[in-house]
Amino acid sequence: MLTQPGIHSFDIRDLTPDDKSWVSRVLVQYWGSTVQITRGQRFQADELPGVVAVRDGAEVGLLTYNIDGDACEIITHNSMAGHGGIGSCLLDAVRDKARELGCKRLWLITTNDNTPALRFYQRRGFDMVALHREAVTQARKIKPEIPNVGFDGIPIRHEFELEYML
Numbered sequence: 697m698l699t700q701p702g703i704h705s706f707d708i709r710d711l712t713p714d715d716k717s718w719v720s721r722v723l724v725q726y727w728g729s730t731v732q733i734t735r736g737q738r739f740q741a742d743e744l745p746g747v748v749a750v751r752d753g754a755e756v757g758l759l760t761y762n763i764d765g766d767a768c769e770i771i772t773h774n775s776m777a778g779h780g781g782i783g784s785c786l787l788d789a790v791r792d793k794a795r796e797l798g799c800k801r802l803w804l805i806t807t808n809d810n811t812p813a814l815r816f817y818q819r820r821g822f823d824m825v826a827l828h829r830e831a832v833t834q835a836r837k838i839k840p841e842i843p844n845v846g847f848d849g850i851p852i853r854h855e856f857e858l859e860y861m862l
């Protein structure tokens with residue numbers, strides 16, 4: 697799928713097994729480890745399905761997800777090349793994919809400090825459906841790499857759950 701005509705054009709494609717080594721590198725770089733904990737559940741994120749944005753032969757965005765019943769959870773979502781529409785296109789791609797797979801709900805958690813992400817998803821139709829207090833404090837016991845302090849010096853403690861009904 698070709699998106700965003702002009703100098704910001706890039707392709708969106710599915711992850712393949714050949715992507716695993718760079719996916720692992722990206723996850724370690726942006727999330728401290730290939731392991732992600734959401735709602736207390738542990739995911740080996742480099743083994744999940746995903747979509748990738750590619751520009752000029754280089755990977756510039758990555759979204760991994762997990763399907764459980766009729767729900768699709770976004771596990772990681774990163775633009776590695778600024779705010780050029782990559783994150784929005786990856787989100788559109790996973791939304792289409794989840795619909796094709798018969799999912800009714802697309803959802804994710806983000807940490808309490810991540811106000812840019814809370815803004816991003818709410819502006820794209822996601823609703824805040826729960827606050828899981830101290831969920832990150834608990835997750836840190838399993839994944840000690842989770843930093844104590846995040847955006848704007850805010851202590852990272854809680855998970856916000858956001859959903860988009862498909």
Ligand SMILES: CC(C)(COP(=O)(O)OP(=O)(O)OC[C@H]1O[C@@H](n2cnc3c(N)ncnc32)[C@H](O)[C@@H]1OP(=O)(O)O)[C@@H](O)C(=O)NCCC(=O)NCCS
Binds near residue numbers: 771785804815816
């Ligand atoms: C959340 C995230 C994936 C969004 O990706 P992104 O590529 O920045 O997203 P987009 O570029 O599509 O949109 C971001 C904003 O930049 C704006 N933008 C788009 N193109 C732009 C450009 N060329 N120049 C400047 N801004 C631009 C968009 O309008 C949008 O703003 P809006 O919310 O007011 O509409 C990204 O910010 C990220 O990697 N965050 C860190 C990891 C994270 O927190 N992930 C979410 C939890 S898993």
